[in-house]
Amino acid sequence: MVMNADEAKKKIDTLREELEQYRHEYHTLDAPSVPDYEYDQKMQELIELEEEFPDFQTADSPSQRVGGAPLDAFVKVQHDVPMLSLGNAFDDQELRDFDRRVRGGTDEDVSYVCELKIDGLAVSLRYEDGVFVRGATRGDGTTGEDITKNLRTIRNIPLRLKQPETLEVRGEAYMPKPSFNALNEAREERGDEPFANPRNAAAGSLRQLDPKIAAKRNLDIFLYGIGQWQDESSEAHSERLEQMEKLGLKTNPEWKKCNDIEEVIDYVHSWVEKRQDLDYEIDGIVIKVDRLDQQDTLGFTAKSPRWATAYKFPAEEAITTLKDIELSV
Numbered sequence: 442m443v444m445n446a447d448e449a450k451k452k453i454d455t456l457r458e459e460l461e462q463y464r465h466e467y468h469t470l471d472a473p474s475v476p477d478y479e480y481d482q483k484m485q486e487l488i489e490l491e492e493e494f495p496d497f498q499t500a501d502s503p504s505q506r507v508g509g510a511p512l513d514a515f516v517k518v519q520h521d522v523p524m525l526s527l528g529n530a531f532d533d534q535e536l537r538d539f540d541r542r543v544r545g546g547t548d549e550d551v552s553y554v555c556e557l558k559i560d561g562l563a564v565s566l567r568y569e570d571g572v573f574v575r576g577a578t579r580g581d582g583t584t585g586e587d588i589t590k591n592l593r594t595i596r597n598i599p600l601r602l603k604q605p606e607t608l609e610v611r612g613e614a615y616m617p618k619p620s621f622n623a624l625n626e627a628r629e630e631r632g633d634e635p636f637a638n639p640r641n642a643a644a645g646s647l648r649q650l651d652p653k654i655a656a657k658r659n660l661d662i663f664l665y666g667i668g669q670w671q672d673e674s675s676e677a678h679s680e681r682l683e684q685m686e687k688l689g690l691k692t693n694p695e696w697k698k699c700n701d702i703e704e705v706i707d708y709v710h711s712w713v714e715k716r717q718d719l720d721y722e723i724d725g726i727v728i729k730v731d732r733l734d735q736q737d738t739l740g741f742t743a744k745s746p747r748w749a750t751a752y753k754f755p756a757e758e759a760i761t762t763l764k765d766i767e768l769s770v
């Protein structure tokens with residue numbers, strides 16, 4: 442049926458609202474209210490209407506998730522705020538040494554925020570007036586690659602925030618273990634080389650020039666920090682995480698505020714075993730000074746903040762090898 446522009450705009454807005462609601466139900470609530478074929482049918486209808494009325498096609502339309510034509514190459518992007526790396530701690534004593542250095546650099550009590558260190562690919566997302574406009578890999582921390590089209594295919598990346606904020610957030614894109622296992626089974630059946638681990642699978646998927654390939658890889662994301670935020674009012678990192686969640690940005694629910702390093706050590710120990718139960722891989726725990734003014738006082742070394750460190754778990758392969766040795770004795 443031929444529509445005029447007004448009818449088309451109304452129909453496009455209705456389809457977008459319905460698709461956004463279905464996305465939220467399926468991906469965030471894990472409680473879809475309509476069968477997949479209905480979602481796909483409405484998505485196809487939206488794509489065709491937007492092609493017929495291109496003036497109504499906008500960056501935040503759900504139709505922009507399914508990936509366009511393949512790129513010839515990735516464009517390099519400069520990070521306005523560098524994406525820094527983390528110092529490491531490998532045992533309790535090194536955590537206590539970190540705490541001593543921190544308390545030596547500030548004159549008050551220090552509390553920490555502990556976060557799971559997701560074993561994926563560090564990315565940055567830029568939003569302007571609430572709309573997702575650019576996504577990039579960390580690269581060398583200063584220069585990354587524009588992978589916006591691939592990141593649009595990650596269902597848990599909102600194309601529009603709940604408030605029209607202008608900010609840049611950082612996080613870890615990852616492939617859940619079930620998706621990794623299914624992907625490798627399919628690859629082995631096809632005679633393709635399986636991925637060694639979920640991190641390589643996520644990185645390989647986001648480095649695809651054809652977004653339609655990334656769209657099939659069931660990637661997910663946890664956001665963990667702010668690069669820059671025009672109207673930020675938070676005074677603590679824990680507040681930032683709460684603000685990000687309120688905007689519709691997915692943070693990892695396991696983060697915990699700890700009042701001293703002993704609480705941090707207890708948290709870290711609790712996750713050495715518990716991590717097997719997660720449906721994504723982690724390679725450690727990130728510990729950050731919570732108050733932002735204390736972070737500013739402590740500052741940075743050449744490439745890492747003095748106010749954060751990463752407790753690294755022993756590599757899983759190492760554990761498996763040890764088990765093999767034990768079993769074979």
Ligand SMILES: CC(C)(CNC(=O)c1ccc(Oc2ccccc2)cc1)c1ccc2c(N)nc(N)nc2n1
Nearest residue numbers: 522523524525526527556557558559665666727749
């Ligand atoms: C702490 C930070 C290094 C991010 N922070 C930054 O990259 C950063 C960058 C410029 C900053 O300030 C500057 C601004 C301008 C110039 C120089 C520094 C402050 C923080 C980091 C790195 C890796 C993380 C990870 N894998 N998992 C979690 N959960 N958290 C992580 N946090």
